[in-house]
Amino acid sequence: MIDLLALCAFNAAYADAIDSDALEQWPGFFTEDCHYRITHIENEREGLAAGIVYADSRAMLEDRIAALREANIYERQRYRHLLGMPLVQRADAELAEARTPFLVARIMATGQTEVFATGVYQDRFARQDGQLRLQSRVAVCDSTVTDTLLALPL
Amino acid sequence: MHNDIQPQPVHWSGPGLTRIPFAVYSDAQLAADEQVRIFRGPVWNYLCLEAELPDAGSYRTTFAGETPVVVVRDDDGEIYAFENRCAHRGALIALEKSGRSDNFQCVYHAWSYNRQGDLTGVAFEKGVKGQGGMPASFCKEAHGPRKLRIASFSGLVFGSFSDDVPSVEEYLGEEICQRIERVLHKPVEVIGRFTQALPNNWKLYVENVKDSYHASLLHMFFTTFELNRLSQKGGVIVDETGGHHVSFSMIDAAAEKDASYKEQALRSDNDRYRLKDPSVLAGFKEYGDGVTLQILSVFPGFVLQQIQNCLAVRQVLPKGTARTELNWTYIGYADDTPAQRKVRLKQSNLVGPAGFISMEDGAVGGFVQRGIAGAADHEAVVEMGGDAAVSGEGRATEASVRGFWKAYRQHMGA
Numbered sequence: 001m002i003d004l005l006a007l008c009a010f011n012a013a014y015a016d017a018i019d020s021d022a023l024e025q026w027p028g029f030f031t032e033d034c035h036y037r038i039t040h041i042e043n044e045r046e047g048l049a050a051g052i053v054y055a056d057s058r059a060m061l062e063d064r065i066a067a068l069r070e071a072n073i074y075e076r077q078r079y080r081h082l083l084g085m086p087l088v089q090r091a092d093a094e095l096a097e098a099r100t101p102f103l104v105a106r107i108m109a110t111g112q113t114e115v116f117a118t119g120v121y122q123d124r125f126a127r128q129d130g131q132l133r134l135q136s137r138v139a140v141c142d143s144t145v146t147d148t149l150l151a152l153p154l
Numbered sequence: 155m156h157n158d159i160q161p162q163p164v165h166w167s168g169p170g171l172t173r174i175p176f177a178v179y180s181d182a183q184l185a186a187d188e189q190v191r192i193f194r195g196p197v198w199n200y201l202c203l204e205a206e207l208p209d210a211g212s213y214r215t216t217f218a219g220e221t222p223v224v225v226v227r228d229d230d231g232e233i234y235a236f237e238n239r240c241a242h243r244g245a246l247i248a249l250e251k252s253g254r255s256d257n258f259q260c261v262y263h264a265w266s267y268n269r270q271g272d273l274t275g276v277a278f279e280k281g282v283k284g285q286g287g288m289p290a291s292f293c294k295e296a297h298g299p300r301k302l303r304i305a306s307f308s309g310l311v312f313g314s315f316s317d318d319v320p321s322v323e324e325y326l327g328e329e330i331c332q333r334i335e336r337v338l339h340k341p342v343e344v345i346g347r348f349t350q351a352l353p354n355n356w357k358l359y360v361e362n363v364k365d366s367y368h369a370s371l372l373h374m375f376f377t378t379f380e381l382n383r384l385s386q387k388g389g390v391i392v393d394e395t396g397g398h399h400v401s402f403s404m405i406d407a408a409a410e411k412d413a414s415y416k417e418q419a420l421r422s423d424n425d426r427y428r429l430k431d432p433s434v435l436a437g438f439k440e441y442g443d444g445v446t447l448q449i450l451s452v453f454p455g456f457v458l459q460q461i462q463n464c465l466a467v468r469q470v471l472p473k474g475t476a477r478t479e480l481n482w483t484y485i486g487y488a489d490d491t492p493a494q495r496k497v498r499l500k501q502s503n504l505v506g507p508a509g510f511i512s513m514e515d516g517a518v519g520g521f522v523q524r525g526i527a528g529a530a531d532h533e534a535v536v537e538m539g540g541d542a543a544v545s546g547e548g549r550a551t552e553a554s555v556r557g558f559w560k561a562y563r564q565h566m567g568a
């Protein structure tokens with residue numbers, strides 16, 4: 001049985017990987033054949049499928065990190081994720097579905113911290129080789145507006 | 155003590171288009187004048203897509219510059235637009251971003267309007283129990299929010315507050331019309347909307363869109379994957395007014411990799427970078443002319459984008475002197491197959507606030523805005539490719555940026 005504590009521990013490790021700039025670890029939280037999307041509540045409500053990030057494989061997530069490291073140019077910044085308690089909607093030995101609220105503050109090179117995004121992760125977890133992994137994570141932002149740019153993943 | 159320093163009008167050092175006073179990006183009076191002379195002047199402001207107003211009563215709220223606007227389809231099938239401002243006290247008439255409505259009623263004192271923006275009802279107009287009410291001389295027909303003229307072109311809905319603006323076809327000119335029709339040649343549908351808040355003056359973003367010089371220098375993703383080499387076949391079209399432009403390129407995959415970058419050892423060239431899942435760039439051929447990239451802008455703040463199969467319209471809205479909202483509307487064709495739609499969704503990783511080839515544009519305007527904070531009496535240099543604002547081949551030019559300033563100065567009388 002995938003339990004609440006396991007999901008909490010997973011999310012804590014996920015957030016720590018991003019917030020501590022261990023971005024290369026981030027794709028490893030997903031299954032090879034995964035879905036990851038960042039969108040907002042209005043698109044979700046209207047059933048509009050596009051995301052500002054849209055990936056359907058772990059390799060695409062690896063490419064995004066490679067692009068951030070090698071290709072894209074953006075001001076130095078980091079995140080602080082505060083994740084709420086997962087609301088477990090379904091769980092058995094191999095699969096779980098949960099909704100977890102997030103608040104992400106962005107700390108810019110200038111030293112200024114601002115709330116960058118709030119929303120909810122709509123997740124589907126699977127246990128593979130004894131490891132919990134995300135088959136799908138859709139980050140549904142509350143705001144329809146993204147300030148300046150979104151470089152690091154949510 | 156009092157401060158007797160008067161605000162100085164923005165000073166242009168000459169009639170040419172190669173020197174841009176930095177004060178144009180921060181001057182409050184100029185920003186107010188732009189609202190009158192440009193956005194409420196003789197221009198066509200992009201408002202929405204016809205596809206977003208499918209039925210009688212479908213409406214969207216948007217902006218012409220900073221002026222709030224309601225766009226709505228009436229029973230006669232026609233599209234109307236009026237200022238989103240109650241004729242009574244000036245409150246917003248419609249609060250939602252979109253919806254469907256038989257009529258509109260201001261929440262403050264319940265004055266009501268039909269879908270064409272006519273004032274049709276004044277609450278307690280005849281008073282209550284013989285007391286109060288509007289004077290008998292009050293004429294509802296003489297009051298109402300300002301109406302916009304509407305013009306639709308290829309499914310794009312434009313609005314103008316001006317009676318003097320030419321027809322939209324004449325405003326756009328033949329070449330721009332053709333380039334719009336090239337992309338919007340059959341019905342589209344919206345597949346997502348995103349807003350990006352830019353920390354800079356609106357003109358810095360419009361210039362960025364028109365600036366084909368920066369593309370392969372700032373956006374390394376583009377260059378690495380050979381989407382936008384300066385040596386590729388392509389060019390820039392600048393219309394007669396200067397205000398509209400098209401930048402396009404045609405990829406020749408068989409062409410040998412251009413060596414000029416390596417010789418110059420530019421940061422843009424990075425051989426180490428290869429995608430693990432190149433399906434993000436996998437596309438399909440859908441235009442017979444071989445053009446794989448077309449960025450088109452219409453003065454003052456509209457962009458139509460075709461990057462491979464990734465289609466979007468962008469609306470540039472000023473929000474004060476140092477903030478801009480960029481509304482991205484991602485579109486596909488109504489008759490897309492599921493596989494084609496999937497391609498568009500995956501290629502959308504290229505654009506938008508997190509786009510592999512566009513995220514830098516969200517920040518670079520802010521770098522300018524912050525950089526020029528103490529330099530209102532200095533000016534930018536826009537001389538790449540000479541001093542003209544005309545169409546040409548190759549994209550190592552700022553011709554279409556100069557075109558923007560040609561149109562801007564014309565409208566502003568500057």
